[in-house]
Amino acid sequence: xxxxxxxxxxxxxxxxxxxTVSRVxxxxxxxxxxxxxxxxxxxxxxxxxxxxxxRSLRPGQRSTLIGMVTGDLGNPFYSAIARGIDEVGRLHGYxxxxxxxxxxxxRERQLIETLLRHNVDGLLIVPAAxxxxxxxPTMLTDVPLLVIDRPITExxxxxxxxxxxxxxxxxxxxxxIQAGHRRIGVIEGDSEVYTGSERMQGYFSALKHAGxxxxxxxVRRGFHGGSQAERATHDxxxxxxxxxxxxxxNNRIAVGxxxxxxxxxxxxxLACFDDFELADMLPVPVTVVTYDAAEMGRSAAELLFARxxxxxxxxxxxxxxxxxxxxxxxRS
Amino acid sequence: xxxxxxxxxxxxxxxxxxxTVSRVxxxxxxxxxxxxxxxxxxxxxxxxxxxxxxRSLRPGQRSTLIGMVTGDLGNPFYSAIARGIDEVGRLHGYxxxxxxxxxxxxRERQLIETLLRHNVDGLLIVPAAxxxxxxxPTMLTDVPLLVIDRPITExxxxxxxxxxxxxxxxxxxxxxIQAGHRRIGVIEGDSEVYTGSERMQGYFSALKHAGxxxxxxxVRRGFHGGSQAERATHDxxxxxxxxxxxxxxNNRIAVGxxxxxxxxxxxxxLACFDDFELADMLPVPVTVVTYDAAEMGRSAAELLFARxxxxxxxxxxxxxxxxxxxxxxxRS
DNA sequence: GTGAAAGCGCTAACAA
DNA sequence: TTGTTAGCGCTTTCAC
Numbered sequence: 102x103x104x105x106x107x108x109x110x111x112x113x114x115x116x117x118x119x120x121t122v123s124r125v126x127x128x129x130x131x132x133x134x135x136x137x138x139x140x141x142x143x144x145x146x147x148x149x150x151x152x153x154x155x156r157s158l159r160p161g162q163r164s165t166l167i168g169m170v171t172g173d174l175g176n177p178f179y180s181a182i183a184r185g186i187d188e189v190g191r192l193h194g195y196x197x198x199x200x201x202x203x204x205x206x207x208r209e210r211q212l213i214e215t216l217l218r219h220n221v222d223g224l225l226i227v228p229a230a231x232x233x234x235x236x237x238p239t240m241l242t243d244v245p246l247l248v249i250d251r252p253i254t255e256x257x258x259x260x261x262x263x264x265x266x267x268x269x270x271x272x273x274x275x276x277x278i279q280a281g282h283r284r285i286g287v288i289e290g291d292s293e294v295y296t297g298s299e300r301m302q303g304y305f306s307a308l309k310h311a312g313x314x315x316x317x318x319x320v321r322r323g324f325h326g327g328s329q330a331e332r333a334t335h336d337x338x339x340x341x342x343x344x345x346x347x348x349x350x351n352n353r354i355a356v357g358x359x360x361x362x363x364x365x366x367x368x369x370x371l372a373c374f375d376d377f378e379l380a381d382m383l384p385v386p387v388t389v390v391t392y393d394a395a396e397m398g399r400s401a402a403e404l405l406f407a408r409x410x411x412x413x414x415x416x417x418x419x420x421x422x423x424x425x426x427x428x429x430x431x432r433s
Numbered sequence: 434x435x436x437x438x439x440x441x442x443x444x445x446x447x448x449x450x451x452x453t454v455s456r457v458x459x460x461x462x463x464x465x466x467x468x469x470x471x472x473x474x475x476x477x478x479x480x481x482x483x484x485x486x487x488r489s490l491r492p493g494q495r496s497t498l499i500g501m502v503t504g505d506l507g508n509p510f511y512s513a514i515a516r517g518i519d520e521v522g523r524l525h526g527y528x529x530x531x532x533x534x535x536x537x538x539x540r541e542r543q544l545i546e547t548l549l550r551h552n553v554d555g556l557l558i559v560p561a562a563x564x565x566x567x568x569x570p571t572m573l574t575d576v577p578l579l580v581i582d583r584p585i586t587e588x589x590x591x592x593x594x595x596x597x598x599x600x601x602x603x604x605x606x607x608x609x610i611q612a613g614h615r616r617i618g619v620i621e622g623d624s625e626v627y628t629g630s631e632r633m634q635g636y637f638s639a640l641k642h643a644g645x646x647x648x649x650x651x652v653r654r655g656f657h658g659g660s661q662a663e664r665a666t667h668d669x670x671x672x673x674x675x676x677x678x679x680x681x682x683n684n685r686i687a688v689g690x691x692x693x694x695x696x697x698x699x700x701x702x703l704a705c706f707d708d709f710e711l712a713d714m715l716p717v718p719v720t721v722v723t724y725d726a727a728e729m730g731r732s733a734a735e736l737l738f739a740r741x742x743x744x745x746x747x748x749x750x751x752x753x754x755x756x757x758x759x760x761x762x763x764r765s
Numbered sequence: 766g767t768g769a770a771a772g773c774g775c776t777a778a779c780a781a
Numbered sequence: 782t783t784g785t786t787a788g789c790g791c792t793t794t795c796a797c
Contacts, residue, residue: 118783121784
């Protein structure tokens with residue numbers, strides 16, 4: 102069972118010391134061109150690849166690994182973020198370790214500890230609901246932590262990248278109002294506490310701005326996924342004085358609302374936070390709040406590397422812009 | 434700048450040797466309960482976390498890291514696979530390193546080398562097009578490689594997990610035929626050479642099975658994304674004798690086809706490989722080939738860990754079943 | 766039941 | 782320009 106060649110093997114073959122091999126591998130100057138050539142040859146012959154784990158064991162050396170924790174690796178929103186992080190990470194010679202918390206605080210904490218045991222140089226998380234006071238400076242010795250999408254507002258402050266949730270919701274709801282709607286139902290997904298409540302605030306301030314009194318019976322809060330939203334939609338449509346349009350705080354909810362409309366046969370204009378595919382193919386006009394999720398990942402990663410490269414100062418919060426777009430209804 | 438505590442620190446505090454700390458950390462027997470307690474205390478006090486990189490440096494020790502390479506981390510198909518891998522990995526105490534090849538062979542190779550330098554214990558890849566003969570047993574010393582979605586048919590054989598592409602396409606096209614269609618256009622996405630051609634074979638054998646002679650002018654091959662497929666759809670619809678239904682070899686293409694139909698105002702029943710959201714909300718009936726992408730990841734990861742745990746024998750190919758479903762058209 | 770010594774593969778400091 | 786020595790944090794002999 103032949104094992105991977107080491108610097109020692111290369112050194113023997115090239116008849117130099119391991120240190121010289123190290124110099125060549127690291128492109129250090131002050132190596133005789135001929136010596137270098139011999140070493141390069143030996144490396145090629147043996148197919149030598151430096152062991153990064155051994156390398157990063159030396160103090161002062163980095164692991165060139167960053168860690169990411171999101172609620173669900175399989176969720177397109179999170180994977181778009183991962184993609185953005187990976188893009189920037191690659192530019193810096195970094196690899197990304199990623200895993201899912203399943204939105205469970207305990208799992209999230211465990212995951213972060215595991216990532217730290219693997220010596221990640223930095224951490225990016227989309228925090229699950231729950232207490233994050235365990236994220237102490239001691240635990241995170243020299244490891245910058247970036248918070249994405251939902252700020253952590255407890256004890257310690259961290260660099261943060263979020264969307265303009267309130268503004269986006271405001272504009273989307275305002276678009277409905279400008280289309281003539283005054284009774285606008287709303288269904289809030291609660292799984293993301295922060296984003297949900299920010300978007301609800303946008304909804305309310307749009308109503309207020311237009312001089313519309315919000316009506317409690319049109320406001321449905323705390324729904325988890327599509328099927329719950331579907332039932333909430335039924336309720337809303339069976340209201341004695343039903344809304345003439347609906348706002349959904351995210352695209353999971355929006356899909357549920359659409360199912361609900363399909364089930365009842367009552368099609369109402371829809372607005373929601375998050376774009377989604379085929380929104381332009383529906384029998385109702387759909388107003389969406391769009392943004393670049395990969396850009397969230399890139400921004401966060403860039404900030405992380407800035408910290409790694411010595412950027413000092415107070416934690417920063419970056420708000421990424423969103424855009425509102427309305428797809429007209431398709432009639433078949 | 435305080436750095437992370439080491440076993441040495443714990444040992445000093447607990448007044449034992451590092452070896453004893455190691456025993457406690459690794460739950461080895463033969464440690465005096467009182468000693469153990471002292472060590473546990475010291476670990477808690479210092480917040481000690483074992484350094485996994487140092488640990489896996491010892492021969493025979495594993496890194497508990499696996500690596501994954503796909504074409505695009507942000508693509509929901511790949512991220513569903515990643516999710517499946519992560520699920521199984523977690524059960525085995527493994528963390529997942531993942532990155533995107535951007536479907537570029539050179540990048541893929543570079544990525545695999547980088548992952549190996551980081552001492553991954555196993556590798557899972559969705560191979561990009563191109564030559565993979567560089568994946569030699571020497572390069573992969575003791576590192577099992579699992580191939581997902583598109584087999585590698587060159588020199589070396591690897592464990593492989595794929596979908597029943599041909600069968601799925603056959604059934605989807607057959608569904609169109611049973612609905613009365615005999616002129617069925619097809620648009621093939623070529624980015625995934627293997628899956629595309631397998632699905633085309635399914636298309637042709639469905640026609641043959643129904644006694645329909647395929648017509649070259651209804652077959653459009655080698656389109657990359659939605660916008661190209663949109664143009665191909667225009668062509669098809671402007672055909673002197675247009676098809677009465679269209680089959681798309683993947684959901685990217687299907688979305689393009691739908692845009693094309695929307696543009697021309699001619700709505701035709703559609704079938705495609707891959708399910709997609711809101712397929713049930715369209716003005717045409719949509720037949721989709723569905724499957725569990727996360728299951729591909731899980732299957733692949735399970736096979737990988739079986740290899741890591743000593744499973745011997747010839748490389749295995751596993752075909753995952755698919756299902757066909759038809760969504761009726763919605764009329765508004 | 767516990768510890769001392771050696772070494773995994775690499776690089777920093779210092780010599781030659 | 783090159784090599785020697787030491788040691789990163791851990792685990793593995795093998796003593797005691």
